Amino acid sequence: MTALDDIDLSALLAGDKRTWDRFVAAAAPLIHAVARRVVSTHGLSAEEAGDAAQDVFVRLCANERRLMKSYDRSRASLATWLAVIARSCAVDHLRRRRQPTAALDDVPETAVAIEDRHVEKLSIPPGLLTERQALVLTLLYDREMEVADAAALLRVDAQTVRSTHHKAMLRLREHFRVSA
Amino acid sequence: MTQDDGSRSAPDAFGRALWQRTKVAETAGAAASRAVDDAMIAAWLDGRLSEADTARVERHLVEYPQALQAVLDTRNALADAARAPVPDRVVVRAQALVGFAAERKVGGGGLAGLFGSWRRALEMAAVGAAFVVVIAGGFSLGGGTQEAYAHSALNNAAAVELVLNPLGAFRLTDDLADLVTEQGGR
Known part of the structure; x- marks a missing residue:
């Protein structure tokens, strides 16, 4: 064929x-x-x-x-x-x-x-998370994807996804700690 | 990596809760519209977008769950395609969408076009020859030209007779003669 x-x-x-x-x-x-x-x-x-x-x-x-x-x-x-x-x-x-x-x-x-016209709006300041970080969190938490699957979708290795997730968490912790 | 780092580098319940705190739902139209078309999604899936366009698509995917679902479905379908059987009917119906008219159109130029026009001329010649054969055959079965002229000559003679001698044309003269003879005898 x-x-x-x-x-x-x-x-x-x-x-x-x-x-x-x-x-x-x-x-x-x-x-x-x-x-x-x-x-x-x-x-x-x-x-x-x-x-x-x-x-x-x-x-x-x-x-x-x-x-x-x-x-x-x-x-x-x-x-x-x-x-x-x-x-x-x-x-x-x-x-x-x-x-x-x-x-x-x-x-x-x-x-x-x-x-469905549902739109997800983030209640965090623009620029706190990069688009890639927000997407990684979406894939891991909202879609409950495995790290390896998310990595395949994003065409990166699994360690890169873990690292992106880690940096995003640090920023969110810092933001909410200050806000609270 | 420390224990703390390890717990934060992998998804966990704390991270999930933290992520959920960032969200507020909006209805359609509340967010700024950012046009991301199919071509951009395809380019993103293949990793061929610029950094700025990649960020634009990824923001779109975070904001629109249905768009992300479409991307995930598409990626899974790409993986499925190699091992999924396709009914023959699907292929046959789709192939029938483009016909021979289109093929002739393609052959309109260059050497292919030349052969295409010759082929068309030969087809027309064959149809014409078949038409002549059928006409000639039917004419021969009907007796040909001589019989046709003979019939025509007889018809012409009868017409002349009818004009010059209408009664004779209908063969009434003999009957009239007999009648006159009979009446005369009485």
């Missing part, structure tokens, strides 16, 4: 049929995996994942492949970009398909989160 990195992007953007077929074969596992994850979060069937994946492909080639043309290979790999785009498209797909008459009790709690 052709890897995504081997796809001739110029031919794909020009609408070449054979390149499109190769692209679909290479991208389908990723796009379907994203769609399946989004769909399962909302308690829907695997069939819906297929429809959501199809919707992603439709969006990719709509309007003379306008969405595909927005891809910038210098900023992200095609796989990562596709995964992010696929998730947004799949969520949009579910928004459109959601039955407005469904009983609230029948809707999984996670499905309601799709419209």
Whole structure:
């Protein structure tokens, strides 16, 4: 099977049929995996994942492949970009398909989160924590991630995460001790 | 590292409580809007953003739990993709989205375009030849040109006869002669 990195992007953007077929074969596992994850979060069937994946492909080639043309290979790999785009498209797909008459009790709690507009605001002076420190604390405490998983997400080693956490704690202790 | 340092370098209940003290929830729109689009999220996941843009995305992820959830889902899907089976139907339906019209469009320039136009001309010639064969075959089965002219000549002669001798054209002369003969005999 052709890897995504081997796809001739110029031919794909020009609408070449054979390149499109190769692209679909290479991208389908990723796009379907994203769609399946989004769909399962909302308690829907695997069939819906297929429809959501199809919707992603439709969006990719709509309007003379306008969405595909927005891809910038210098900023992200095609796989990562596709995964992010696929998730947004799949969520949009579910928004459109959601039955407005469904009983609230029948809707999984996670499905309601799709419209979640909750915003976390920190009651600490701006600049007390760096963005990276705040994100590390969010991952470790709010998401209860392991240090190794947080490190993988941030593309750093585990010791760096521990060190970032340690410095953040020192700053918070100092801030609240003074404030109290 | 001291015991105190060790307890603070790993997540613990004290750290969690301290972190929770920093938070106040706000509704949508209360926080300043900071546009972070999908392309930026993808670049952040691949570690290709500038320091300033990285900080911007990470602030966004801290402030918007749903955005962080999307990032975590996306990362997990990237890990799942290699081992997850895909129904053939998904691939076939998606491949059908781009058709041969697009392929011809691509072949519009250069050598490929030249071959493309020749191929189109050959297709048109083949269709034309098939049309001629069908017409000629049907015409031959109907008797060909000679019979067609013969029918035409007979029809023309009948038309002339009808004009010059309407009764004769309908073969009434013999019947009239018989009638006259019969009446005359009475």
